[in-house]
Every structure is written in structure tokens, then in C-alpha cells.
Amino acid sequence: MNTTPTTRSFGRAVGQDLWPFIKSELKPKGKLLTPFNIISAPVILLGLALIVLRFTKGLGATTNLNQEFPWGIWIGFDVVTGVAFAAGAYTLTFLVYVLRMEKYHSIVRATVLNGFLAYVFYSGALALDVGRPWKMINPIIGNSFGISSVLFLVAWHFLLYMIAQFIEFSPAIAEWLGLRRLRKILSTLTVGAVIFGICLSLLHQSGLGALFLLAAAKIHPLWYTEYIPVLFVVSSVFAGMSIVIIEGSISHRVFGNMIDPKHHAEHTDILVGLGRLAAVAMFVYFFLKVLVLIHGLHFDLLNTPMGHIYLIEMVGFVLFPMLLFIYGAQIRNKNVLLSAAIISALGIIFNRLNISVIAFKWDVPMHYVPSWMEIVITLAVVFGEIWAFRWAVNRMPVFVDSPAWAKQIDKELAEPQPAVQEIGLKDKQIA
Amino acid sequence: MKTTRRELLKLTGLAASASLLLGPDKAFARTVQRDTSTQVGMLVDTTRCIGCQSCEIACSEANGLPPPTDKPNAGQRRTTGIDAYTVVNEIESEKSNIFCKTQCMHCDQPACVSACITNAMYKTPEGPVIWRENKCMGCRYCMLACPFDVPKFEYESINPRIRKCILCYDRLGDGKQPACVEACPQEAVQYGRRGDLLDIARKRIADHPAQYVHNIYGENEVGGTNVLYLSSVPFEQLGFKTDLGTVAYPEFTKTFLYSVPLVLLLGPAFMAGLRHATRPGDDKSH
Ligand code: SF4
Ligand code: SF4
Numbered sequence: 001m002n003t004t005p006t007t008r009s010f011g012r013a014v015g016q017d018l019w020p021f022i023k024s025e026l027k028p029k030g031k032l033l034t035p036f037n038i039i040s041a042p043v044i045l046l047g048l049a050l051i052v053l054r055f056t057k058g059l060g061a062t063t064n065l066n067q068e069f070p071w072g073i074w075i076g077f078d079v080v081t082g083v084a085f086a087a088g089a090y091t092l093t094f095l096v097y098v099l100r101m102e103k104y105h106s107i108v109r110a111t112v113l114n115g116f117l118a119y120v121f122y123s124g125a126l127a128l129d130v131g132r133p134w135k136m137i138n139p140i141i142g143n144s145f146g147i148s149s150v151l152f153l154v155a156w157h158f159l160l161y162m163i164a165q166f167i168e169f170s171p172a173i174a175e176w177l178g179l180r181r182l183r184k185i186l187s188t189l190t191v192g193a194v195i196f197g198i199c200l201s202l203l204h205q206s207g208l209g210a211l212f213l214l215a216a217a218k219i220h221p222l223w224y225t226e227y228i229p230v231l232f233v234v235s236s237v238f239a240g241m242s243i244v245i246i247e248g249s250i251s252h253r254v255f256g257n258m259i260d261p262k263h264h265a266e267h268t269d270i271l272v273g274l275g276r277l278a279a280v281a282m283f284v285y286f287f288l289k290v291l292v293l294i295h296g297l298h299f300d301l302l303n304t305p306m307g308h309i310y311l312i313e314m315v316g317f318v319l320f321p322m323l324l325f326i327y328g329a330q331i332r333n334k335n336v337l338l339s340a341a342i343i344s345a346l347g348i349i350f351n352r353l354n355i356s357v358i359a360f361k362w363d364v365p366m367h368y369v370p371s372w373m374e375i376v377i378t379l380a381v382v383f384g385e386i387w388a389f390r391w392a393v394n395r396m397p398v399f400v401d402s403p404a405w406a407k408q409i410d411k412e413l414a415e416p417q418p419a420v421q422e423i424g425l426k427d428k429q430i431a
Numbered sequence: 432m433k434t435t436r437r438e439l440l441k442l443t444g445l446a447a448s449a450s451l452l453l454g455p456d457k458a459f460a461r462t463v464q465r466d467t468s469t470q471v472g473m474l475v476d477t478t479r480c481i482g483c484q485s486c487e488i489a490c491s492e493a494n495g496l497p498p499p500t501d502k503p504n505a506g507q508r509r510t511t512g513i514d515a516y517t518v519v520n521e522i523e524s525e526k527s528n529i530f531c532k533t534q535c536m537h538c539d540q541p542a543c544v545s546a547c548i549t550n551a552m553y554k555t556p557e558g559p560v561i562w563r564e565n566k567c568m569g570c571r572y573c574m575l576a577c578p579f580d581v582p583k584f585e586y587e588s589i590n591p592r593i594r595k596c597i598l599c600y601d602r603l604g605d606g607k608q609p610a611c612v613e614a615c616p617q618e619a620v621q622y623g624r625r626g627d628l629l630d631i632a633r634k635r636i637a638d639h640p641a642q643y644v645h646n647i648y649g650e651n652e653v654g655g656t657n658v659l660y661l662s663s664v665p666f667e668q669l670g671f672k673t674d675l676g677t678v679a680y681p682e683f684t685k686t687f688l689y690s691v692p693l694v695l696l697l698g699p700a701f702m703a704g705l706r707h708a709t710r711p712g713d714d715k716s717h
Contacts, residue, residue, distance in 0.1 A: 060586030067512065067583050070571035098702045100709045131569020131584065131591040135549065144549040144566040150684050151548040151572050153691060191706070199698035203691055210687040214542050214576035217675055229687050 011176050011396075011403050018177060029394045040383035047380020050373050054128055062373045068361060069368035074129040076356030078378055080208050081349050082122030083158075084232070087240030088247075089115025089165060090201035091277075093194040104270060106263045109172055109398045110251060111244050114389055116165040121385040123158045128377065150210045157204035164197035175406045176396040184409050205236040212355055220359035222301055222310045225292045228355070234285045239348040241278035245271055245341035249334065251399065254390075258399040268332060275329040275337045278344065282322035289314060306362050313354060317347025466626035470539075470558035472657030473598065473612065474628040475532055476635070477669065478642060479619035482519050482530035489614030490517050490534075493599060503530060508670065513583045516596040517611055524664045531669050532611070532620065534596040535560060535581045536649060537657035542680035546576035551593070558625065558657045559598035567593055578653055578675050598657075625657050632661055654679025 054062045065072050088111045095101045096108050127133045138144040139152055140159065146152040167189050174183035209232030212219060225231070252259065252267060293299075301307045321344035328336030357368065370378075393399060401407075482503045491498050496514045503509065503521035505528055511518055517534035537560050543552045544560060551567035554560050562582070569591055573582045585591035599609035607613070612622040621628060629650065636643045648660035653675050660666070667673045 056589065058587050058589045058591065060588075063586075065571075065586060067510070067574070068580070070574035070584065094702075098706045098709070100706070100711070129570075131571065132567060133569075135566065135568035138549045138566055138568055144551065146548040146550045148545045148681060148684075148688070149548045149572070150687065151546065151570060153688070155548060195699050195702045195706075198702060199694055202698070203694055206687065210684055211572070211575075213683040213687070214546055214572075214680055216680070216683060217578050217672060218575075226683070226686075 011178055021177075025395050036386075040387070043376060044380045044383050044387070047377045047384075050377050050380075051128060053373070054377070059129075059131060062371065062377075064368055064371040064374065066368070068364055068366075069357075071129075071356060071360075072368055073353070073357065073370045073374055073378055074125055076353050077349065078122045078125035078381055079129075080356050081352040082118055082125075083205065083208060084236045084239040084348055084352060085243045085345070086115040086118035086122070087201065087205060087236035088244040089168075089240070090198045090205075091237050091240045092244065093168065094198050095277075097191055097194040098198070101273075103266070103273060106260075106266060107244065107248060107270060109169065110247065110393070112165055112168045113172070113392055113396075113398055114243070114247055116162065116169055117385050117388050117392075119158060119162045119165065121381050121388070123162075125378075125381050150207055150213070154204050154207040154211065157200045157207065161197055161200040161204065164193040164200060167193040168197065171406070172396045172398060172402075175402050178403075180405060180409070183406055184413070187410065187413060201236075202233055206230065206233045208232055209355075215360065218361050219355060220301075220306050220362045221296060221298050222293070222306060223355050223359045225296060227288065227292055231285065231288060231292075234281060234288060235348060235351065237281040238278040238285065238344055241274050241281070242341035242345040242348070245274055245278075245337060246345060249338045249341075251393075255393055255399050258393075260401055263399075268334060271334055271337050272329045272332055275325045275340065278341070279322050279325035279329065282318055282325070282344065286314070286318050286322065289318070306359060309354065309358065313347065313350050317343060317350055321347060466629055466655075468625065470556075470625050470657060471598075471603070471623065472537060472558055472625035472628055472659060473609065474621045474623070474632055474659045474661070476619050476621075476632075476661045477529055477531045478661065478663045479617045480519065480530040480532060481617055481619075482521055483616065484519055485614040485616060486532055486611035486620060487515065487517055487519060489610040490596075491515070493602065493610035511581065511583065511595070513585050513594045516594065520670070522669055524668055526663060529662070529664065529669065531660075531662075534611075534658070535598070536579055536652075537596075537598055538653055538680075539655040539657060540653075540679035540681050542576040542578055542653070543573035543582055545681035545684065546572040548572060552582075555600060557600075557603065559600040559603070561597040561600050562593050562595060564592060569593075576680065578672065578680065625659070628659055632659055635661060651677040653677070654682075 050062060059065060063072055063074070092104055092108055092111045096104050127136065130136060139146060139155060167186065170186045171183055171190065174180075174186055206229035209228035209230075212224070212228055213226065216224060248267070248271065252264075256264075302311060321340045324336060324340035324343065328334075328340055361367070397403065397406075402410075484499055484502065487499045490496070491514075494516060496516070499515060499518070501509065503519045505521045505523045509515075509518040509520055511533060517532055519530050519532045522529045522531060537558060538554075541552065541554055541560050544554050546552070547567075548570055549566040549568055551563045552560065552573050553563060569584070571582075571584055571593075573593065574580070574584060581595050583594045585594065599607070599611075602609065608622045609620075612620045621631070623631075629647065632647045636645055636647075642663055644662055644665055646662075646666070648662070648666050648671055649656040649658055654677060660671070662669055665673075
């Protein structure tokens, strides 16, 4: 049961001590002067400096927020859009663990890792936006439960979902650290965490939309509807799919050498499947949007400046990428699928910013526009997430296959009777 | 004749069943209701206000804020802010110019309270809506939610607070009236039990029907507010929002909040069932 040379570099070898190993893993791997690093490193450094400024000089010194516009892009983009983008994790785990579509199994880990980090970074950005972050503990430890608040619900679900995602990903960490017993325990928790995580996701994806239900008189009638929560869930499905497709395509180029050739071949199949699913979700979404429009009787508003923005969003960023997904899946062309994914991801940014920023008090003369500092910090958060993702992927079995011993555990868990003793024996032999 | 009567019957039947569906209290919400609660509020009679700013000055003193620096001015709209919980505006109208005081409306079912993640915004049983510094985490959701844009935030501070009128809640305990009410030389602002204030307002309209629009702002708006307004011109001319509806804001998120326990209870069971149903038979591939 020796580890192969490839897996050795992606996990702790037998007999190696834990702490020196972790220390060595903290060092960067790979080339330092890549184009991505050259762009992202200064942005992250500048972002960190601005974050210091934010905490020493206040929100007024760093953001363009004001009494009319209490929420800007740190909420509208980082949190509201970022969480929609992280929806790939719950949709994929649903396909793989609930519907058992094994085809997608090979990309689950990367997606869950991405989702987990997205939550850590993007909802972490909430701490920047909140004016009194040292009080953020209040709604958690229970001395101040705002139970009638949608935000309270969303915050709790973020927290619980992060834990669920961490549990889902933790077998990879155990494999990296070579902790066999723990790996075995953790992998038995996966399905429970997945199912709980999906429920939490449905609730907080819709909850993010429900937040804006209280802005009834402030959001343009073309966007405000009591169905915002439903629309947010449905659109999160194709938002997540699109990001999985984009992330998968980039990863295939950047981390291609790690990926098992077997999975290389499957990749087109996976993309086609995801593209089809995204198209279905987009169709449902488009249909619902049309129903809401008819129900709201706002046709007259379509021929106003805001109406044009609405039409661009619906036709250019929903209908068009939907057709592109269908076409790309038909001709099995990765590039077409990737383009469709990029356009629909842009559409999600557009939609979420519309509801939270652009169509919010659309008629106020001095409308909020983010400051350059808000934008730099947002970029720093995004780059930071990508750095963390890369750090983990370079060390843990995310794209590479799990070490053989871990696969053995999975096999034994699938047919439980003789497995228990066997594992015990093996552990002893190795030790 | 026969058909019309049948139609009429049908209509009344429909109306009756609709009102049953909506619940009796909603079906008759439009009829005059007496407010029998013990909650206190304020009545602002804009026909009496002379724009002297006594209320603003008294408010600043009572709350330790700087005195007002500008005056009501017909061309300009002043708003409340982090150092002014109430402001008087001058509004041009076809009659003479009208002065109108604004501050928190102390809604009966406040949007800000239902938004607040920490319960820092709090509807006291006595009526005033207050803000509690030790709880607030500064998320500013209350600002997003308040239909009147009342809560203000100290953006320039690194220990920022939400600032708004609290109807002098701390003074009420000492048996005093809100500072602005006490200071007003015109009795344009009155303090009292909301039900009594409603009666006073109705009586004024009845006694001087030509002087007032026959409508009390705050009686039904967003489910009713504890601050009530009387006016000689339609309220939209005073810059009031008249399209807010009569549904209390917490109702907007209620359906969503009710569905939460449902999803958390039924969701896992449903998915576990689905997972069970899709398990491969003898196929042990994994
Ligand atoms: S007016 Fe605004 S701040 Fe005042 S109670 Fe109503 S919702 Fe809250
Ligand atoms: S800013 Fe403070 S008072 Fe307002 S909703 Fe957030 S926690 Fe509550």
C-alpha cells in the first residue's frame, strides 16, 4: 500500500511528522512571477492597506456610502453576488450525493473548496462593511437575537453552511495530512453535511433576495417583486453552474498537469451536462421573470431608461446565454459553453447589482457610485480567494486522485462488514 | 332581472368568501377603528406650525446635539441627520406656505425593528422606537428598510452609531413630555396616547372641515404609525410618501420566514428519500 510518487507530493508521506510537514507546506509552490501574481499581488497589498484605513478612519473615509445609500458594492457584489457564485457547491453535491450522478464526482471537491472559500472571503467582507464589527458576535452568542430579521437568518445560515462545507471538504484535508482514522470518520459525515447544506443553501440563497423585500418602496418596480426570494434561488443554480464551468476551464489549463488523464476525457462530458442544466435553470428563471412582469403590469415602464436596463439584463444576459448554452451543448464545444458561462455570470453580477445598487433608489439625483477604494478592496477579496484556492489545490488532493489508502477506506465504507478490522490491521502494519 | 340578481348574489358571495380568506380584520381594515392601546405618540398639526424651530433647538439640547445651523427655506429640503433628529421644512403651497416638522414616525410595526439583526432597534411597549447602542453591529439594514429613511449612521466615526428620534423615551419615564412638544409655542405638536390623539385629530377635521384634508397621515400608513399628521393640503404636496400602502412592513418577509422551519424539517427527509430511491441496486461501483 505504498503511495505513488504523484500522491506523495500531495499529502503527508507515511512516517513524516505533522508539524514540520505543515511548515514546509506553507512555503509557496510553483513559479512566483506569473502574470496573475504580478497583477493580483499589488492589488491585494493595496487592498490590505485600504482595509487598515477603513478601520482607522471609518467607512466615510473609504466608501461612498451615505445616508441615502446604506449598502454599496461590498454587500451588493461581495456578499450578494459572491454567494450566488458559490451556489455551484450545493447544486453539484445535490447531483452527486442525492441523485447519485457519478459523472460529476470528479469535480465535487474543487467546487466545494471554491464554495467554502467564497463564503469565508465574501461573507468575511461583511466584517468590513459592518460599522461595529466587534458586535457581530451579538446575534451569534444569543444575547441579541433579532429573530424576526431576514438578515439574522442569513447570517446564521452562512455560519452553519460554512461548517457544513468544511465538513464536506475535510476528507481532503485529512488525506493531505495523512490522518487515516480521521479521514474515515469525516467521510461518514459527508452525506449528512451535504443534505443539511443543501437546505441551508436554498434558504440563504433565497434569504439574500428576501432581504430586499423590506426595501419595497425603494427598488424599481421592474425588479421589486414578492418573488425575489424564488428568483434568487433559481438564478443561483445557473450562477453556480456558470462559475463551475469557468473555474473548471481555467483549472484545466492551470492545473492540467495534476488532473488524471481519465478525467481529462470526461471533462467535455461534464461541461456539456452542466451547460444543459444551466440552460434549464435559465429557462425556468426567464419564464418566472416573464410571469412576474405580466403579473406586475409594468409594460409601460419598459420604454424608460430603467426599462432598457431591464431588457438588456433579460435578453442579453439571460435569454442569449441560455441559447448559447443549448447550442454549445448540442455541438459539444467547450469554448461556446465557456462563453455562455461567462456571459451568464456577468448577467448575475448585473442582476444582483441592479437589485441592490442600480435600481435601488434609481430616481435619486445623486446616485451612489462606488469609490475606487471600495473597488480595490473588492478585487483584493476576489484575488485573495483565488490565492487561497490555489494554495489548497497545490497541496491537497483536489484535482489529483485521493491517495490509495483513502480510496480503500471509501470502498470499505461502501461494503461495511469486513472493513473495520481490516483498516485497523493496516494502520498497525503501517505504523 | 333574474340574471342581474344572480350576478349580484354571486358577487356578494365572492366578496364574502374573499373577506373570509383575507381574515375579518383585513376585510374591514378600512372602517374607522379606535386605537385602544396604551401606546403613546405625537400629533403634528402642520396648519399650526410657524416654523420657529423651537422644537429643533429643544431637541438638540435634550439630545446633546449641536444647535441647528440653517433655517426652513421654501426652496430647499432639509433632512434629519446624525446631529438633527427633527427638522422643520417650509413648503410652498397654493394657500400660504406650510411648515412641516419631520422625525421618526415610530411605526406601530416598524420596518427597522423587523430588519434589525441584533434587536438593537426596539419597539418599546410604550410606543417609542428606540436604538440600543450595546447591541447594534452597524449593519445598516434598518436604514435600508425604513420607508421614511429615518435612521442615520455616523459614517465618519470608527465607533459609529445609528442616530434617530426616540421620542425622548428616557424623559417619558420621568413623567415629562418629549422636548419638542414641550417647546412648541403653537401646540402644533402634541403628545399623548395614540388613541386620544386620533380622536383629537378627527375632531379637528370635523370641526373645521374646510381647513383640513380629511385624512390623518399615519393612521393606516405602513400599518399605522404612532406619529400622526394633519394638513391643509394633500400630503403628497408636503413631500410625504403616499404610496407606501397600509400593509405593515414586517408582513413582507413573513411568508419567507415562515417557510424556513418547513424547509429545514421537510428538506432533509425529502433528500434522504431521494438518495435512497436513487441508490444503485446490486451495482457496487463507487
Ligand atoms: S419611521 Fe423608520 S425608523 Fe422610525 S419606527 Fe418607522 S421604520 Fe423605524
Ligand atoms: S445598524 Fe444596528 S440598529 Fe440598524 S439593523 Fe443593523 S444592528 Fe440593527
